[in-house]
Amino acid sequence: MHSRSADPRRGSAVGPGGGGSFALGQPTVRLGRRSRSQPPSSPHGGHSDPDSPAALGPAKVEHDFVQHLLDARKNAAVVVLGDLNDYQFSPALSSLRTGTSDGTGPSILTDPISTLPVDQQYTYDYEGVSEVLDHILVTQGVKDCTDQVAHVNSEYANQASDHDPQVVDLKP
16 A cells, blocks of 8 residues: 555645555545554553643544544545554543543544453553553444454464454445
8 A cells, every 4th residue: 555644634645554445335544553652651551641742643633634534525434543552541542533632522433342342352461451552443434343353462472563463344
């Protein structure tokens, strides 16, 4: 996939890892991002300052870009995915989903991993604490979305990665 760096606030192409395609019988937009690992604020990691501009800025820009797409096409199929290096309950993820760091805005994105049993909702394990740091969020334009995590790394000493891959099935 060809991608180029661009700021979605300027109405240009989607940022690194993003792109457009034709899937699910309709135009589909993918936004991909890998956030830097943050210095741990506790023994279990996370942003040292979850309300910092470094944490909230990219999330708000991406939320506004997705909202712009939805304003143009109500049922736009948008997938935002990546190693966001933040918990699903963090202010940055709330900002990405709702536009507000406290999560009080209307949610335009859902995280299919939340449909799994609680004991399967993790993509990373740090010192025995299971966490979700990798996210795949979708708009309502993506129908029949199912998620599963392939726990092939985080539970084992010999790892190809410290993160587990997610497998998402998207049906038209």
